[in-house]
Amino acid sequence: MTKAWVKGVSVSLSTIIVATAIAGCTGTGGKEAAPAAPGSNAAGADAGKISAKEREITIAFPEHPNQPVKNMAPIQQEILKQTNIKLKFETVPNSNYNDKKKILIATNNLPDIIQVDMADINSFASTGVFVPLMQYMNKGLMPNFKKVWDQYPDMAKLTADGDLYGFPAIGRNELKNGFGPVIRTDLLKKHNLPTPKNFDELLTVLAELKKIYPDSTPFSARKGSGPIHQLFKTMSYMLGSGVGSGNGIYFDKDVNGGQYVYGQGTSEFKNVLAYLNKAFTMGVLDKDYAVATQQQWTEKLTSGKSFFFMDNSGFALDYTKQLQKAVPDGKLELIPIPEYKPGKARAEFYATTITNDRIFAISSKAKDPETLVKLIDWMYTEKASNLMNYGVEGVHHTLDEKGQPKLNSDYVMKFKDGQPTAFYAMYSDLGSGKLSFTPWFSNSEPQVQVEKLTGNWSDMHEQFWKTIANDKAYHDPYLEPPLTKEEAARVKEILVNLNTMLEQEYDKFIMGVKKLDEYDAVMKKARDSGGAELEKIYNGALARLNQKK
Template sequence: MKKSYVRNGILFICLVLILSMVTGCTQPAQKPVDGNTNKNDVTTPDNNDTEQTSKISEKERVIKVMFGEHPNQPVKEFAPAQQEIFKKTNIKLDFEIVPSSNYEDKKKILLATNNLPDILKINKNDVNDYGKMGIFLPLMDYVNNDMVYFKEKWDSIPDLIKVTLDGELYGFPVIARNEAKNGFGPVIRVDLLEKHNIEAPETFDELIDVLAQLKEIYPDSSPWSMRSGTVKNIQKVAYMLGSGYGDNGIYYDYDVDGGRYVFGPATPEFKNVLSYLNKAYEAGVLDRDYAVATKQQWEEKLTSGKSFFFLDNSGFGLNYTNNLRKTDPDAKFQVLPILANQDGARRAIFYATTFTGEMYGVSAKVKDPDTVIKFIDWMYSEEGSNISNFGVEGETFELDANGEPQFIESYVKDFVDAQPAPYYAIYSDLGITKLNFSLWACNTMTQFQIEKLTGTWSDLYDEYWGIVGSDDAYVEPVMDPPLTSEEADRVKDILASMNTMLEQEYDKFIMGVKDISEYDAVIESAKDMGAAELEEIYNDALARLSN
């Protein structure tokens, strides 16, 4: 929707500023790569053969975008996908890259000072915390009146209403494209189990016994390694152990009262999580550095033979097996069926296969927001998605008979020996997929194609996806309901003090500094600080959505 406040004088100033940004950019735009005109027109929703006759911006426009750089996928300046985007739209993306390990801290500073780039990666908590403060551009008017491709997705995915605040949209969700189902799972060196005639565990208690046997055989090992700190690791294991821990402790539990939101750390069931991790720690099988180990340190232990088990993104085991087999042809990490917990229950949650949990907010101070919104809408089109996930048509991908993008084998073959995996190297080379800037984003779709073209795909991969796909312990994730601004403010107030208190306690119980019986007092403190009110807010919000 065209905004009445955009007048000719302001538009002229904006254009001058934009032109100065383009000419002052650190890396000049490279010559566009020739390619076939895509059949998707940015002004029509149907996929006909109408040729695009105009670009999104009449003049070259620079848009600054900030997101975190994953260590496995370094971000190249003006990579081929961004060159192709520029060629198609006249929009040059200027990435402000922050290491993923520091991204949250950097983002919080920018949000607190309202000093944002044009577009930045956010999440729903940021919407709840800052949506009503005038930092982000309100988007629903644009969705309803100006957008074509995103509006189609908005109308076809009812759950997207859950990313709103008071009925307003403050961030564009990253929507997954043809995503396969997997999730956190227990992954172990099955070759070592076979070598030493150790039966694979079927319960969490058996797991500690198995890891203790491996520790005895390999005394210098740290059988179970973790990454990214205590809270992140509790999030991965808590649901399987009969409790749960969402982004801030609140999570949806299918098994409580037919399904409801629970604040995990304030329940007796959470004691089982801490008790189990303490048991693993006392048995010497949990890495002594579990609370501080980085992703790099974690991977070094798993790929050097120092560690034999992890409970994390189970697909990582495929890459680690490939790395190990360079020196040990028999090495094999493989996911186990979800283990039974102390109550005999097998519980796990798939990753989201539609909404990734990531969003991109637009600064309320952005110049010429109409053009920015038009560009974002194009990014949700097939043409925008193909480029931002496969690169340049005719050079790195082609469309098959069904109109689906397929990587070109001759391009992919150049990355057969690339590290840490061929698909990461290709993503980095092209500037593509969800770890770069893509709004209708691929992950497993592109990964599978590359692995099959490079010969990385093997029976191990078929076995892995077969195990995950047939395991009935997994359930679909529940997307949190939208809150009112008053509810969001109250949630923020409760969590700020309560999680500060809780996060100081977890390691004391895991390391045995405190006996687990003392956690009852922690539960009472959490209740006094608003845990029950927090649950009520989320369950009331969910009930509103159902009415």
């Protein structure tokens, strides 16, 4: 595994990207493969190699600290064997990826394929840095993806100015999960404290724990990677406001029957700041919340110094196992979403089918983009998905009587004591799953298999998924509507100004450097500087899309 860092604005591709490549199969004799939807093996079953000669392509995507990227992992070795396409891996830490990605795009110094999100598409597609894909779909060169496109009408929301500029990662049989409140339930029981039913009760309980354990940091958080830090991304919506994917604009189902709102330009967001300020002033919220790395955050939770987090609730299962090495009876467990006002509780699931934050775009400078289109299209077949999520058939997995992949126990048991978990250790070894370059990913299904095969599945796992399933506060996420070229350009211009203005303001209010009443002026300035216009653009785009249905 290699690490690389950006030095200055002029960036060398080889020093800052994570590169991989996945290849696919076309029909024999140079003919196109027959269309096949996810779940079918029709396309590519007897196909030849994508490239007549061995070829190396580069793909940039973030490296998550839980899943280090290996060079030429087994899956990539098998892809080279089957397709003649070699994968190159140069990693970018997840915490720095967003900044480095934007430099690559802005300087048009892209790898062959790069992982982007819909904000990047809206901001940069009009500059010509990404290959427009509709032309290939219309020519019949994307038969497998076309099946997915037809299956999910919401795919149209991933277009910009009428064209598609990237292949979205699609979930396969994913269990639903999302940001959620996780607390030390063993401490609640030990000190006869109630499970918080609303956000005020949550602060009361954490304050009590602070009194009992004065050297503790009851509520810990990690720094986000964008202009809006992780606390806002995880908590704003649950507290009655929202920041969407991180640019501030979000769909609020509870406003006027459902409409787009610029969160930071509303009094509801002032309430979010007030809540976090109260937590900070009480000594409950980690004083280092704005700069804490994921590693520091993890250490506090797993050493027993911190008792609560609001983030990816799945961490509860991983961190409890680590916590119990220091505190044998310790339990970090998910609880139902607290109410932000009487009778009102809400939260969003992660996307389990279509994602708009994990899109694979092809560089307009890439050699032979048609081949890249074909190889990514192949990835939406069951054959490719099995390989890229479960490894090589007969080596890492077999197919059961229903044709579904089952991981081989002998292979999985090699990672029984893997860190940070057995399944992440296995994913890293294989080069597989959602955190890799996998357009049709399966994350939770192989995870459950690993947990059960290694004996790590427990009553806590059962309770975790039961808590989510029974919590009516959760709902599926909303995909943003497609924008025209002019709208996308204007949104980009507005957000540059707004983010620059607001980034330096948030923490002043949370830490009490500024009085909360002063946010009224900031809120007005935010709306006048483009927040209100953002709402108009997005609500107009949504109305336009609905008229086409």
